[in-house]
Amino acid sequence: MNATIKIIGSGFSSLAAAAYLACEGNDVTVYEKNDTLGGRARQLKKDGFTFDMGPTWYWMPDVFERFFEDFGKKPRDYYQLKKLSPAYSVYFGKEDYITIADNLEDIYRVFEENEPGSSTELKNFISEAKSNYDIAIKDLVYRPGLSPLELVTPQTIAKLGQFFGNISKDIRKKFKNKRLVQILEFPVLFLGAKPSDTPSFYSFMNYADFGLGTWYPKNGMYSVVEGMVELAKEQGVKFVTNASVSKIGVSETGCAEYITVNGEKLYADIILSGADYHHTETLLDKRFRQYNEDYWQKKVFAPSSLLFYVGFDKPVENVEHHTLFFDSDFDTHAIDIYDNPKWPDEPLFYASFSGKTDTDAMPVGKEAGTFLIPLAPGIEDTPELREKYFEKIITRLENLTQQSLRDSILFKESFCVNDFVKDYNSYKGNAYGLANTLMQTAFLRPGLKSKKVKNLFFTGQLTVPGPGVPPALISGKLVAGLIEKQLDKEPKKSLTKHYEINI
Template structure:
């Protein structure tokens, strides 16, 4: 007999889980609180401009291929991608930047030009990163974080030292040039912690960057959400928007349904793809696994101050993805992780999707997304947002040698308060819980509730961790656990 599954939220992990469950013949319904699907990956459309509100980087194309392949489909059945060249530019000073191109050969040549001998070092560094990538993707990330033994394989035992060391130590022992070291440390920011707090094993992110490259889905990351939703609907998943879940109903230690807009919906299984901390607040206190003090002690990935800006002209000296590392990274990182406060001189990232994709802006105009990483839970006011917009615009103009303030048609901002309001995000975090050593695999919040039967979780606060590809994997793992514990007879 069919079993019903109610899924809370419609981000990447929830949509992925819905597809796997529907394929296994569960009766699946998604409930999304916002007016559009996608969770953090929603879209903003204004005056002919289109912005991805959340993720803008398409990395690890193999994970997307594997996801769609599980349904005998290909990503290209739903959306098209192109490889970016350059993948991104990194600014260190006025018109002083390093361009990361679209092949390891070209990147090695760039490194060599910057520091003699570093090209050969990079080849060997990326070979080891690729080995770790293969172990991570084949052996580790598709495991449900139930037991420490999941981490113990003949291959991982050989890599034990890499779990004890950290990315910063590993990079700086090989690369003395500060600029090159910063470029190699950049990808772990996607994992939500400082390079000095991220196990060296995670250098597999460097292979994702330099080996697999940076891609762009036509019409933006939202086209991936639309593709996944289309697949879900082809598999008979029902999706309801403007349907906030107000309570998870339990009876005798078992989840029996949810309350949506005041209406009780009975369900055999409940799966939450919403923020984990928030999901547990939908339960009576006795049914919660983790206390408030548990969450307070955890290292959360940063929040962000984002600006979505429409420009009346094409911008110069920038590419689709442009990073601004012209200030001290360590000082900014302290303001996020060690002594949470607004950074005096923030690093920032800018994305100009209209450099690649004509759909992002009207002809002759430019769409710009600017992001400053911040400590979660920080005070967020309109005045502070305005102040930081001025700070980064002044630097942006100076570094790229152009005057653009008169060309701003509009700007919209999104920060800590919006992450809380729109996504019920704990402390307004943007990326979930960081992948530090003590928050890896089985040490993360569990996919299956330890207290309530028939209740499961998925997303970036559980396994495997932050980022879009891990969210797809998280959805698969949660669906497999449900199938294991509640098989359809």
């Protein structure tokens, strides 16, 4: 049967799910509480400057290609991609930095220069990481998290030990140079947990980094949102912005029946939420919620962030498009996020200067800078704290890159814990969802399908497969497949092979 499907939220997972479901002939409408589509992947435009407010890294290009191929399309049909060269740079102190190239041979050379013998270790490490990537990203993450048996394959059995070790210990066994260790531990931070709490198997993120490279879509990550919206509209999806959902109504028979949008009841056969999972369940009467507050309190959440969007009246020198500042203690900052949540004394931070690649990001002769400090979710957020930490990072930026910048600031906008709560209904103001620790992997994450309410489904970074933009696309595909299965409808021939979900 063709169904009327209402989707809450317009982030990457919702956009993906909407496109798949509409392609199957369903009547799909997406409701977004904010005035622009894309969820957290919004844009800020000010005085001729353009900033990605959310994701700025384009990794795992093969996942995007697979998504568009499902519709007989390619990413280039909707946006232009450029591989960054170099991929990024990491500062460890004044005149002390390592630049990561766009190819493995140059990366091996840099490692060897910093630690003799390390290039051989890195080749072996990346070979194993590629093997894990082929298992994880080409297979395991496309399973819907309904059973622990999904994780049992000949390939995963052969790597069983990697699910119980941790990536930090593995890296430190092979590499002694502290700077190289930090560079290798950096990619798993995208998974939302400390390297010491991240299973060894997740080394596939290192292959995503070094092996596949870092890319940039012209006009920023928002162009990916625009491309996915265009694709979804081509399938027949309808979009409504400024649409605040205040309730999910459940019938006497226990079926999701309607959503209340701006005070109006809108009925549907299927309701899918790509909004914050915890928030979505608060839209239900208590008896219909799967997870209580104790459940959420015990979960390990990925960090929140303090973000600054800064317009400079001159170019910023001695930085790359993506620049990491690891001149303070990596482990201490991690403790301040996960073990003893508080504002870090000397935080690590990240900066994006998209104008190094895309001159349309700012007026000629200016610079657009986005700065991010990872923080513990749920901590205090005040204007005074934001200003204090901006002073910390701008001072360090000036010192490390040896230039004066403070007097060149035209404006700065900030976004932090309170804004994540207000704009995205984010639990504790987290920025990246639920961390991918061993006990929060696959079937151990909140489910794509409600166990208490029929016809109610979830997608996004708090459910399967996890945080990040590529996993969000996969999450949308997985939930669309489950919905189609429930509707007892054979997929169209053109998409049949793409809806093979192992249950």
